Amino acid sequence: MPYRAPLDEYNFLFDHVVGLDKVRQTDRFEDASDDLTRAILTEAGKLCEEVMAPLQRAGDMTPSYLENGVVRTADGYADGFKAIAEGGWIGMSANPEFGGMGLPMTVTTAVNEMMSAACLSLQLAPLMSQGQIEALEHHASDAIKDIYLPKLISGEWTGTMNLTEPQAGSDVGALSSKAEENGDGTYRVSGQKIYISWGDNDFASNICHLVLARLPGAPAGTKGISLFLVPKYLPDENGEAGVANSLKVVSLEHKMGLHGSPTCVMQYDEAKGWLVGPEGGGMAAMFT
Ligand SMILES: Cc1cc2nc3c(=O)[nH]c(=O)nc-3n(C[C@H](O)[C@H](O)[C@H](O)COP(=O)(O)OP(=O)(O)OC[C@H]3O[C@@H](n4cnc5c(N)ncnc54)[C@H](O)[C@@H]3O)c2cc1C
CATH class of the missing domain: 2.40.110.20 (Butyryl-CoA Dehydrogenase, subunit A; domain 2)
Incomplete structure (x- = not known):
């Protein structure tokens, strides 16, 4: 069965369960309007359905392998990662100073969950980068942040x-x-x-x-x-x-x-x- 992004369910959770409206009342996230978060979920859903979901099976049919010390990735994964990176999905909650979108983690968590359901094999790559971005944002020196954060956030x-x-x-x-x-x-x-x-x-x-x-x-x-x-x-x-x-x-x-x-x-x-x-x-x- 093809993957269908459960957009209504996420919007219901935002509106009635997790209290995203309270997050929007803070100075930091006052721009994360209802229209914006709905548009974000819709765009993420399209990427999940059209690009990521087909890659789950592709990854199992043509697994990644090691060749002369370098990992060769499964068919379509390089393009899939590029689509995730170009959409800005890696840096959804990252600091805008370094190229991130600065969105609430609540929204990023919903998108990450959607992408994991569509193709966990590929989604683990941006997830690992996101974990690193967060650790560096909070604990690294300014010199390290300046070098690494823009490139991790852009997916380079x-x-x-x-x-x-x-x-x-x-x-x-x-x-x-x-x-x-x-x-x-x-x-x-x-x-x-x-x-x-x-x-x-x-x-x-x-x-x-x-x-x-x-x-x-x-x-x-x-x-x-x-x-x-x-x-x-x-x-x-x-x-x-x-x-x-x-x-x-x-x-x-x-x-x-x-x-x-x-x-x-x-x-x-x-x-x-x-x-x-x-x-x-x-x-x-x-x-x-
Ligand atoms: C697909 C995959 C991706 C991974 N990616 C990463 C990664 O990116 N980076 C990374 O660092 N690691 C990664 N891991 C490793 C993962 O974090 C470990 O598998 C995990 O920490 C468990 O360790 P273990 O496999 O040695 O199992 P063990 O620690 O040997 O545990 C075996 C079993 O014993 C149980 N157990 C262990 N200790 C106790 C206890 N004290 N009491 C009762 N029960 C206990 C556990 O619940 C489990 O059922 C990955 C693992 C997998 C499978």
Whole structure:
């Protein structure tokens, strides 16, 4: 059965359940009128029905695969991601100062849910970027924000979230990836991460990894975990993707479904990274 966006149901939820009218009464979201949010849902619905839904099956018929260390994405996924990015859907709630639309998270959540229902394999890519955008908006230095946020929001670069390790799944506090200072404000990040959604792709010119790791002498458990931004390509003096960092995709996980989403095993070997948020505050920063 083809996907049909349940627009009436979302509008009902906005009007009668979640109280979007109260959000509209705040100074920050006074422009998010009823007409605007209805138009946004309608446009998102079209993208879901016409572009994203057909890609769910395409992803399972022509799965992403690893070729010479680079993930080759499923048929149609590059164009699908481009359509999402060009529509501004990645930065719906992101800060307009960096190219976002600044819309209420309530509206973004509805659109994300619609897109996930249409094609979860593809939608995981913008979702990972959104998580990273939020973490950087709240915890990164101004220099990092200036370089990364516009490119993540436009979809030129994509983001990932690296928590899980072979011995640390639900028990994230057991992770053993480590980071050591280089003495110039950067860090050397080493370790292996597994199950990393969209750990690589062939349509973004840089993949930016948020990686949880431990600094020397950090306490055991989640209180000893810090967050690092580790890009696939180090930004050059103009903020463009430059030389390759010391990291690679080791393999793709074998899954029962979601074959359009490349779930990667990542290896970091003294890769250059930047601390995001305070030392020991990695869990809170990652999940902002
Ligand atoms: C498709 C996919 C995409 C993913 N993407 C990412 C990603 O982008 N980044 C990332 O970092 N990780 C990612 N993950 C990893 C995911 O976060 C982990 O799978 C999750 O944390 C669980 O860890 P685990 O698989 O090691 O299971 P385990 O922790 O080994 O758990 C196995 C089972 O034991 C149960 N269990 C665990 N601990 C306890 C306990 N104390 N008491 C009772 N029951 C318990 C669990 O509920 C579960 O049923 C992804 C996983 C999948 C499947």
